[in-house]
Amino acid sequence: MSVKLPIYLDHNATTPMDERVFDAMRPYFMEVFGNAASKGHSFGWEAEAACDKARQQVAVLIGGKPEGVIFTSGATESDNLAIKGIACRLKHKGRHIVTQVTEHKAVLDVCKKLQSDGYAVTWLQVDRRGGVDVDELRESIRPDTILVTIMAANNEIGTLQPVREIGRLCRERGVLFHSDATQAVGKVPLDVEADCIDLLSLTGHKMYGPKGAGALYVRPAPRVELDAIIDGGGHERGCRSGTLNVPGIVGLGAACEIAMREMPRDAARLAHLRDRLERGLMEHVDNVIVNGDPARRLPQMTNLTFAGVESEELMLATCDVAVSSGSACSSATSHSSYVLRACGASEAEAQSSLRFALGRRTTEEEIDYVVDQFSRTIGKSRGMAPSPLLRG
DSSP, rough: OOSSSSOOOOTTOOOOOOOOHHHTHHHHHSSSOOOOOSSHHHHHHHHHHHHHHHHHHHHHHHHHOOEEEESSSSSHHHHHHHHHHHHHTTTTTEEEEEEETTSSSHHHHHHHHHHHHHHEEEEBBTTTOBBBOHHHHHHHTTTTTEEEEESSSSSSOOOBBBHHHHHHHHHHHEEOOOOOOTTTTSSSSSOOTTTTEEEEOOOOOOOOOOOEEEEEEEOOOOOOOOOOOOOOOTTTTTTTSOOOOOHHHHHHHHHHHHHHHHHHHHHHHHHHHHHHHHHHHHSSSSSSEESOOOOSBTTTEEEETTTTTTTTHHHHHTTTEBBBSSGGGGSSSSOOHHHHTTTTOHHHHHHEEEEOOOTHHHOHHHHHHHHHHHHHHHHHTTTTOOOOOOOO
């Protein structure tokens, strides 16, 4: 079977829209075009009903209630709304926030901004596998702590944090818990109730939905109160003003419903392909290191260090395969991965690492092609004889 090039293995940056999602969205561009805030006629009612259905679909996927779903433009806005909204609302109670050093920039930069505004931020370190020490987190909580924000899954190395343990600790201590679950939602099971997550950020384009459509889950009972960061009309229960992106919201809901249904099958298949990729590369390339936690990680991705080979050079030499040397949010900079360095990697190791993120359309033939191309390219870069052609 021939392989169609180029091959896309950067699904943690974004995913192609599922055709079923696009089909669900199509009518809401030209036929059902009403404003969901128009309460006086059927055009608005239809749009509102579509958004309400999507709330239900999002809520089911994360084990929450539809009235807790606040639609946003994506996870970055959701992170900003959660952290800044709580910081402003609870500043009378305290100005201390706890996070960890390998968060997405949408969390790190918000916390840095609050720190510059007079808030105290505790930056938890991680172990070599990217995991947070829950005992260290426990010790960091103070009487003036108002929020703990810890991601569910790391976007660069895939490490899964113990969100249920963290959530229960926060609940016991009376501190709100926010989780940026952008990379985890739709890929691994999450339950905001069982995990004691008070606020959760997600976005559509990481799970085969549209770009520009996301959500923040805000625990509705007892209600978590937060201040809005966008004013002008009081939409979304006063949390996020602005005309709702109805087609995008419909697509987000459809993507969540599909993920809920197909997640177990997708996870098993992609974990198999990921393992095939790792095994193939390790068989044909010396000094390959798997970054992150091999036991607690996302099923569809791996981050590998190829000692002695610059990742940028490797990507240029294998330009028919789309991979990443870091997160999409940091692609404009030439610095090595802050995530890998926080996990103890040297500068040279961080600059020799690549992220491979598989998706629904990824095939075994593609994986074998990638193993062959990368093993050959790395061998040439190291001045070694090319590996023999690999077969599936």
